[in-house]
Amino acid sequence: MNRKSQSFRLRGTTVPVITLALSSADQTALEGDIDRKVSEAGDSLAGGLAVIDLSALGDEHPPLQWLVAQVRRFGLHPVAVIGTQEAQAEEVSALDLAVLPASSGSARSADTPVREEPVAAAPSAPEPPASAPQTAASARPAPPAASAAADTTTLVVDRPVRSGQRIYARGCDLVLLAGASAGSELIADGNIHCYGPLRGRALAGASGDHEAQIFALDFEAELVSVAGVYKAFERLPDGVRGKAIRASLEMRDGQSQILLSPLLIAT
Amino acid sequence: MSNTRIIVVTSGKGGVGKTTTSASFASGLALRGHKTAVVDFDVGLRNLDLIMGCERRVVYDFVNVINNEATLNQALIKDKHSEHLFVLPASQTRDKDALKEEGVERVLNELRDMGFQYVVCDSPAGIEHGAVMALTFADEAIIVTNPEVSSVRDSDRILGILQAKSRRAKEGREPVKEHLLLTRYSPKRVEEGEMLSHEDVRELLRIPLLGVIPESEAVLHASNQGQPAIHMEGQPVAEAYKDVVMRFLGEEVPLRFIAAEKRGLLQRLFGGK
Ligand SMILES: Nc1ncnc2c1ncn2[C@@H]1O[C@H](COP(=O)(O)OP(=O)(O)OP(=O)(O)O)[C@@H](O)[C@H]1O
Numbered sequence A: 001m002n003r004k005s006q007s008f009r010l011r012g013t014t015v016p017v018i019t020l021a022l023s024s025a026d027q028t029a030l031e032g033d034i035d036r037k038v039s040e041a042g043d044s045l046a047g048g049l050a051v052i053d054l055s056a057l058g059d060e061h062p063p064l065q066w067l068v069a070q071v072r073r074f075g076l077h078p079v080a081v082i083g084t085q086e087a088q089a090e091e092v093s094a095l096d097l098a099v100l101p102a103s104s105g106s107a108r109s110a111d112t113p114v115r116e117e118p119v120a121a122a123p124s125a126p127e128p129p130a131s132a133p134q135t136a137a138s139a140r141p142a143p144p145a146a147s148a149a150a151d152t153t154t155l156v157v158d159r160p161v162r163s164g165q166r167i168y169a170r171g172c173d174l175v176l177l178a179g180a181s182a183g184s185e186l187i188a189d190g191n192i193h194c195y196g197p198l199r200g201r202a203l204a205g206a207s208g209d210h211e212a213q214i215f216a217l218d219f220e221a222e223l224v225s226v227a228g229v230y231k232a233f234e235r236l237p238d239g240v241r242g243k244a245i246r247a248s249l250e251m252r253d254g255q256s257q258i259l260l261s262p263l264l265i266a267t
Numbered sequence B: 001m002s003n004t005r006i007i008v009v010t011s012g013k014g015g016v017g018k019t020t021t022s023a024s025f026a027s028g029l030a031l032r033g034h035k036t037a038v039v040d041f042d043v044g045l046r047n048l049d050l051i052m053g054c055e056r057r058v059v060y061d062f063v064n065v066i067n068n069e070a071t072l073n074q075a076l077i078k079d080k081h082s083e084h085l086f087v088l089p090a091s092q093t094r095d096k097d098a099l100k101e102e103g104v105e106r107v108l109n110e111l112r113d114m115g116f117q118y119v120v121c122d123s124p125a126g127i128e129h130g131a132v133m134a135l136t137f138a139d140e141a142i143i144v145t146n147p148e149v150s151s152v153r154d155s156d157r158i159l160g161i162l163q164a165k166s167r168r169a170k171e172g173r174e175p176v177k178e179h180l181l182l183t184r185y186s187p188k189r190v191e192e193g194e195m196l197s198h199e200d201v202r203e204l205l206r207i208p209l210l211g212v213i214p215e216s217e218a219v220l221h222a223s224n225q226g227q228p229a230i231h232m233e234g235q236p237v238a239e240a241y242k243d244v245v246m247r248f249l250g251e252e253v254p255l256r257f258i259a260a261e262k263r264g265l266l267q268r269l270f271g272g273k
């Protein structure tokens, strides 16, 4: 990437966040409703960030760990809880979630303060562009280093991604710690980093970032794509298969195309 | 509550040896003194009772129990080899939708209450309702795989479904424990490059290997006699299934029957890439 000499930058980003706003504490009812929604939604929400909003409920709410699991069923990545009681703060942070302040009342209104914007539904987010697989339900400009939500700029998957599964790192990088099987689909708006074998289809820069790249220690991909420019492999070239490879876009004769190069460059 | 372990034997692909494995594995657990039930989830086909040799004693089945047309006690059939083993047969006359999730859960809980230590669920092929029901309540999964690419791909697929649809996954509990079982393994064909080696398959699926069951004609003989293959004394396939049971119970047992027989010759390394 076109980085300055600095090893990192802190910058405010706009990341779309989906809110699971609970209006009932009845676990059985919730589970049934969520079952239905999950099958409707398929994996269209997969890879997105989610906030659990309990502010419409009183003291009684389902166990947070259970709620987190429900959110994960959509393929969403829970990052924060809104409207939790003081007493639960510890449980929340044990789950690695941020606590966002509750709204004054149970009803959410348009004139809620700026900090609650993550739950204010906006018809479309400024980012990612329309080519993203799913329109975002809400978005907010994150105050720098204000909450965990703002820090979540990477989606880390620590189990193998299996055939038939699809992971989408919306607005961020995707890190795969255990690799991805043939028949899986990995999509990121940012870069894709794969530490196990990369055997599925990997699509970086899915909303148009030409600078996005794919880094794989054990490259066996079926297809790679950067910003929509793709290359499919019926058979991988010998110098590439199983090697540490980086896939990026290069311009050649006025056309962008996928370039595969060794990941580890001797200095 | 007893600490029952529910184990699904699944594969995605059909005809790879799930029923053969369910029968032998459950029998092996019972031989080791564990109170075990083996449940046929392959509604409509009814295979397990034939392999277990109890088809003539089937009066009520799994679906009858789910529909409260019979009690679990009426439907469970005691195995002829072991007093610790019981078979819950499938119905031949229903379709797979007869397996309602609440019903399946209730029956599994009843087995738990009856003090079964292990409940082995023989899954139908595919990734549809019946297969999903068989894996929904699993604590552990034995992924039966043949050493060929299409079977490996389907096993991978079913591992993804296990991650998405099991109760353990949905409730955010510790994930289902995954075991790879390679069956119908022919060392000779592996050496000749016609089949994937066990190392290849393990590398592709990246889950721990529970065992390798050799291809053997004894399996067919066993099923004709209505006997689980594990009872075929002296046969490699029976020994291999016994090893699998021991490994499952936590003992360290080296892999056997993975080398082609070739006296006086150094065995070649398998499937090097
Ligand atoms: N180790 C083995 N060696 C030789 N034949 C075997 C072996 N294991 C299974 N078979 C044979 O393969 C066939 C399928 O076995 P089985 O019925 O156990 O598979 P399955 O996975 O349960 O099939 P289905 O998907 O139809 O339920 C049977 O004819 C069986 O005898």
Ligand SMILES: [Mg+2]
Binding pocket: B018, B019, B020, B042, B047, B122, B123, B124
């Ligand atoms: Mg079967």
